[in-house]
Amino acid sequence: MKRTAFARAECPVARALDAIGDWWSLLIVRDAFDGLRRFGDFQKNLGIAKGMLTARLRKLVELGVLEQVAASDGSAYLEYALTKRGHDLFPIVVSLRQWGEAHLYARGEAHSVLLDKAGQAVGQLVLPSKSGKPLSWAETRVRKVVGRRR
Template identity: 85%
Template sequence: MKRVGFGKADCPVARALDAIGDWWSLLIVRDAFDGLRRFGDFQKNLGIAKGMLTTRLRKLVELDVLELVAASDGSAYQEYALTKKGRDLFPIVVSLRQWGEAHLYARGETHSVLLDQAGQPVGQLVLPSKAGRPLIWSDTSVKKVAARRR
């Protein structure tokens, strides 16, 4: 089946998924948030084939989610660092984590835990209205754009 591109879609969700929606890309971003910066560290942690990792890293750099920077240890190597655009994915990664914790683990089953700087578990993400009231999906609607003429 041929992959459909959504890079020109009217829907922001479709465009975002087109850019970073495959699982390898999101796991690379997750690992970057966890402090991984080197190709070999990503490869070892993910168990991903080198060619696949090269392709995903290249795309994340092209999208300005990651950037190549001089190695932090002063060696001749380069490392991957999150850009502002990449750091802006943090709530997405956290929301996926929290959804997984809530729906994909049996009661009492162990898993990694996201902690704040004080060592406390991070609270549940809440989507606030402009006035600060927590929203659920039924409190929202999408204003669609007019259909394009061909």
């Protein structure tokens, strides 16, 4: 079955999912936030096939989410580092984490926990209005593009 491409969609959610919405890409980004930088480390941690990992890393580099940099230990290897665009995915990864914690674990079931540098659990993400008031989905709307040309 052919996958639908959303790279030119008017919806930012569709475009974002087209770019980085497959689970391998998001797990690679998650691992990069956890400090992984080398191909072999991503492959070992994820258990992903080398060809699949190569394709996902290549796409993340093309999108400007990751960049290849000289190895931090001075060896001849290249490593992958998050770019500004990659760092901007942090709230997405945290939001997915928090949704998973709230809905996919039984009470008391063990799971990893995101902590701040002081060792405290990170608070729940909220969507603020421009004035700082927390918003729910019911307090928002999407303004659609009108007069779409084909």
